Amino acid sequence: MSSEIIKGLPRFAMAFQPIADTMTGAVFAQEALARGRDGEGAVSVFDKVPQSRRHLFESLCRQRALEAVKEIGLGETRISLNVSPEAVLDPEFGILETIRVARTLGLHERQLILEFTEKQKTADIRAIRDLIIPFRKRGMMVALDDFGAGYNGIQTLLELKPDVVKFDMGLINRIDTCEMQQTLISSLAEACSRLDIIVVAEGVETLPQARMLQSMGIALMQGYLFARPAVGLLPAPAEAVMAKLM
Template identity: 40%
Template sequence: MAFQPIVDVLDGSVFAYEALVRGADGSGAGAVMSRVTHDNRFAFDQLCRRRAVELAASLGVATRISINFMPNAVYQPEVCLGTTLAAARRAQFPIERIMFEVTEGERVEDRPHLVKILNEYKRQGFTTAIDDFGAGHSGLNLLAEFQPDVIKLDMDLVREIDASAVRRSIVECIVRLARALDISVIAEGVETKEELATLRGLGINLLQGYLLARPAFEALPEIDRSVLQPRKGGAGRRAAA
């Protein structure tokens, strides 16, 4: 696993560390996922959960960890959670500090089943998140059926948002909707100071991306706090969505 922080830019604190799958040699997620098949995806999904919790505990993570799960690998959600709960107990890692993200890595075959999974995770006390919001299955129709704790904006909406009035308008509407539903918003894929400033101006204070910190292999990376200096006039310091 590699870890990348999700940062609250209002005070520089870490909201969560996302656990990102890597090969044992440090190879990227694409190389690993290319070897996941229908026959091994359940075992792979369970192994990723266990490894993320155990590694986070060994690194002394004192905040949330965010774990991507494969919805098509989950058959009975209460049974599939057994591995996560057991790993958390062994590592003495509080389950309320575990966030599960629905990954966009595979096509969802049964959306009612996905909603059942998310509801069970929420009932068990985990934080729930819809990743890549605005792309694929992670749209308004899913949000109408299930309201997660967090939505993560699709990176295509974040990219060069400072130069796109259309992207700014779309994200502004998403932020208003999320506030109405009491959902936090995370913007991922932030790579420039201009993107950061624009997102802050839209009221999004939970940010993730190379500008703040690159993923670190089996380690917690340093955050570049120099980019977190408040803008003149206090713009962008509205409450986090």
């Protein structure tokens, strides 16, 4: 994108955080996350973007992430890219532009995971589903992010039919001590398994949380327990932590 187009937007970098497979020790994917010049989180960065330019900025974040992983060397690891549902269909700055950038960089759709956030109201989910069918056929995965903290969780799940559901950290934070949370997560995980949907637990910060999730059959986890987001590299999950879980 030209310097004129991005003029007035906040300066930022893309950080990466791994989704760890606690059963095998492998990295399932690396999620790309926007960070400000002084390490501010994505919410703080996006708060500085005018509403009229949000789609453009989202597209720029995805482009920067793809360029970064191409430079670092992605290997066979997937890259997970965040997208708000209302931005997907944007003819100029939507997902078609991101796919074009990925192909230009020599990345295949099977290396991509498209994460739809559930913290924003979903647009025309059927139109989105139809638009991305060709890319899913070529191996691109679709994830429903922040599940349990958004507007249309179950309805969106049924209509989008994602490959991955990421349980929001609000469902995970007391999983090792709260029986109600344990019952809910266990039931949701079982339902996803029956629907052939992969489950990822977000915001995992302690070993007791991780062990409880493993006991429910949830192997894929993301959070500070394993690695903090890092700029300029694709971090590996902490070896000491993985050794205690495998």
